[in-house]
Amino acid sequence: MTAGAQQVNVLVKDAVGALPYANVWLEEPGKGAPSGNDGTAMIENVPEGEYTLVVSFTGYIPYKGKIVVGAGRNDFEVVLKPATSLDEVVVSGTLKPVNRMETPVPVEVYNPAYFKKNPTPNIFEALQIVNGVRPQVNCNVCNTGDIHINGLEGPYTMVLIDGMPLVSGLSTVYGLSGIPNALVERIEVVKGPASSIYGSQAVGGLINVITKDAEFADTFSFDSFYTDWGELNVDLGYRGQIKNVADVLTGVNYFNYDEPVDNNGDNFTDLTLQHRVSVFQKWDFKRPSERIFSLAGRFFYEDRWGGEMQWTPEYRGGDEIYGESIYTRRLEVLGKYELPFSKGLMLSFSYTDHDQNSVYGDVPFLGQQRIGFSQLIWDTTAGDHSLLFGAAVRYNYYNDNTTATGSGVQDEPDEVVIPGIFIQDEISLGEKVKWLVGGRYDYDRRHGSILTPRTALKWSVSDFDILRLNAGTGFRVVNIFTEEHASLTGARDVIIAESLKPEQSWNVNLNYLKKIYTAKGHFFGLELSAWYTRFSNLILPDYDTDPNQIIYRNLDGYAITTGVSLNADVVLRNGLKILAGTSIMDVARVENGQRSRPVLTERFTATWGMSYRIAPWHLNMDYTGNLYGPMRLPLLGELDPRSPESPLYSIQNIQFTYDGFKNFELYGGVKNLLNWTPDQGNPFLIARADDPFDQGVEYDAQGSVIPTPENPYALTFDPSYVYGPNQGIRAFFGLRYTLD
Structure with a gap:
């Protein structure tokens, strides 16, 4: 020495x-x-x-x-204390940063380390290991999709970045693609209506992607992996500083897959080919008053196509070789500015510009969507009352080349401004009980006044037991662009049967959370939830009345979703860590006394992530997976030979990570260990894949398809029979580098 x-x-x-x-x-x-x-x-x-x-x-x-x-x-x-998601700080439930154990609104938290157990090229796919959340692929050809929460379809899920509503419905697949994992601090999930805080779209739940504070992010990060299918994903993160002005966080995501695969033999690509670039930058300005001022932006470009194996760009829009080609450009801007007038006065804003240039065979779809949002909130206290006052305005612009925004040569963009105000009061009723009451008022010129109240009660039974009771409402205004991919493919005609009213929902949720510390140093966290949601004016696409149409109308009746879920968070002293959950649910609609189950709604799900570290070897092992119950599937008629229900299926993955080198991690593993694909047990997935332009289809006088020797099942081309990814077993390997 x-x-x-x-x-x-x-x-x-x-x-x-x-x-x-x-x-x-x-x-x-x-x-x-x-x-x-x-x-x-x-x-x-x-x-x-x-x-x-x-x-x-x-x-x-x-x-x-x-x-x-x-x-x-x-x-x-x-x-050291065991690390669990129960100790995270959350903001999504009440718009205030609070320890997850203290908030009256149940919020689930997932950090990037959890998603690294099964590396994916985007957050959309990563959510497949979150209990009660299912990424739903909506098209066998172009693989666009949306996020289902507790069995509800994608349009009921609101997706936010840093609390700002940026995406929903169809655009979810783009909004959740291209966000570098290195820039994500955590992902918060709220299940159940949240319209009293966030307004329209937050009917079934919300997903809030929280990015890192630029000041505390890693100086440089690199994460890249490659699969034996030919998928390449690269994430780059860099933190810089402009002295006395701002900390700047920059992230770049690049994804490329350009090797067509047709393992199921239908002459169509099993996986959509994609070329994607996304650039994200966030500025945290240093104000003399130490008040918050952050500004972030993202540019996203993607070229994706799927179709017949011999398709090339020269066939785009033609009727010789079928292909679905989508060019997408998105610009997103969001920011927060803490006003100097009073403590707790925050102005937030966001703007997205989504331009989609697509062709589905010989059917073009050109769509533009612009969403502007601004919100002013005042967070203050008065005695035992923690108060939140807010005023918000949302601007929606949508235009496309379909009858949704005009007929013939007439162009009628959908453009509306929706102002709203809300109030929230969290009252401390002693040391153990908190009661939250609040409500929101929005005005939509198309539908008039919309009220969405809510209340929540939290009882801290002990330091290790929390009981919560939530009741609230939600509302949603339909937008065809964000509703249904099948309405854009040209495979079915879109029929809007009436002037659509906004959907409304009532929800009750009972949540119990338990922490257990054993004498041997083990930790067990249990969270049990039961919910009931009732919808009125439900807007559902009707696939069943006419197999050649999608009919949009308000349900003349009501719809319900009920269920229970259980999450378990386990940390054993030997290094084994488990996060697992299961949900059992019943989703139904009732009309004219008849009860039916919507398509693509599962009755139960299960997810898990298990990790074990062998410290002397610097080796981490991760085993993740999910299990989905049967779903009703969209058939094209009584003669359709495909199964009317999906089977019980599971996708499981394993990964090994070596971190024995300073700042470096080497990882690799196998995805879809069971080699499950949805074509198993079905004669085909894509209806009439051999005749995608329906040249051999014959119709009767009423326009219905008739069976012929060449078309014995009376089918038309349709790629909407899909409920899971077509990729089978595949290996992957990757490298991470982090400089603090």
């Missing part, structure tokens, strides 16, 4: 005892060591002075603090 240098001994332990193989690091000299079998890490040749000590151990909350190294013995002790 050199003169003047000291030995630093750090004992790492939890509530039970020593933790071997923990990572112990002193930031300033850049020195560290793992803890031994007795939990002690010894770092030699440390000069006297003040240092930042960082301690981490898989499954525990990292520690970071200051220590002073002096002459003589330098012994320090660090006690």
Whole structure:
């Protein structure tokens, strides 16, 4: 040991005892060591002075603090606590940052480490391991999709980035693609109506993607993986600083897949070919008053196509070779500015410009969607009341080349401004009980006044038991562009049977959350929820009345969704960590006394993520998967030979990660271990794939398809019979590099 240098001994332990193989690091000299079998890490040749000590151990909350190294013995002790999603800070439930255990509104939290257990090229696919959330692919050819929450279709799910409503419905697949994982701080999921805070679209639930604060992000990050199908995904993140002006966070996502595969032999691509570039930048400005001012923007471009294997761009829009080609450009801007007039006065705003240039065979679809949103909230307190006042305005513009926005040569863009105001009061009724009441008023010139009240009660039975009861309402205004991919393919005619009224819903949710710490140092977190939602004026696409049409109308009756879900968060002291959940649900609509089940709604789901670390080998093992119950599928008539219900199916994945190199991680594994694909047990997936332009289809005088020797099942071309991805088993490997 050199003169003047000291030995630093750090004992790492939890509530039970020593933790071997923990990572112990002193930031300033850049020195560290793992803890031994007795939990002690010894770092030699440390000069006297003040240092930042960082301690981490898989499954525990990292520690970071200051220590002073002096002459003589330098012994320090660090006690780590198990890391669980129950301890996260959330904002989505009440628009206020609060510990998840304290909020009256149930919010589920997922951090990037959870999604790294099964690396995916976009957040849309990553959500497949979240309980009660199902990414639904809506087309066998172009693979666009939406997010289902608790069995409800995609248009009922609102997607936000940093609390700003940017995407919903069809555009979800684009809004959740291209966000570099390195820039995501966490993803918050709220199940059930949230319109009293967020307005239209937040009927079934919301997904809030929270990006990192530029000041605390990694200096540089790189994450790339490649699959044996030929998929390449690259994420880059960089944090810079403009002195005394702003911290700047930049992220770039690149994805490419250009190797057509047809394993099911229908002469159509099993997976859509894609070329995608997304650039994200966020500025956190440094104001002298230390008030918040952030500005972020993202540009997204994607060229995707699927279709017959021999399709090339020269056939785009023609009737020789069938292909679905989609060019998408999106611009997103969002920001927050804390006003100087009063503490807690925040102005937020966002704007999206979505341009879609598509052809579905020989049917062109040109659509533009612009959404502007601005919101002013005042967060204040008065005695036992935590108050939130808000005023918001939403601008929607939509135009396309279909009858949805005009007929013939007439162009009638859908353009509307929806103002709204809301209030929320969270009342402390003693130390253990909080009661939240609130409501929102919106005005839509097409539908008049819309009221959406809600209330929530939280009872802290003990420090480890939380009981919540929520009741609220939601509303949604239909927009064909965001509703149904099949309405754009040309495979079916779109019929709007009447002037559509806004949907409304009432929801009751009972939630119980339990923390258990055992004497042996294990942790168990359990969360049980039961819900009931009733819809009026339900807008559903009717596939059944006429197999050649999609008929939009308000349901003359009501619809319900009921269910229960259970999430388990387990951290064992031996390094095993499990996050698993299951949901059982019943989704139905009632009209004229008849009860029916909508298509593509499962009765139960299960998801899991299991991790285990072998510390001496620097090896992490992750096993993830999901299980989906049967769903009713959209058939084209009584003669259609395909199964009317999907089977019970499961997609499972395994990954191994080696982190023995400084700042580097090497990972690889296998996706879809069971090699499941939806064509198993079906004669075909795409109806009349051999005649995509329906040249051999014959009709009767009423326009109905008639069976012929060439078309014995009386089918037309239709790619909407889809409920899961067509990709079978595949290997992947990747590399991560992070510079703090």
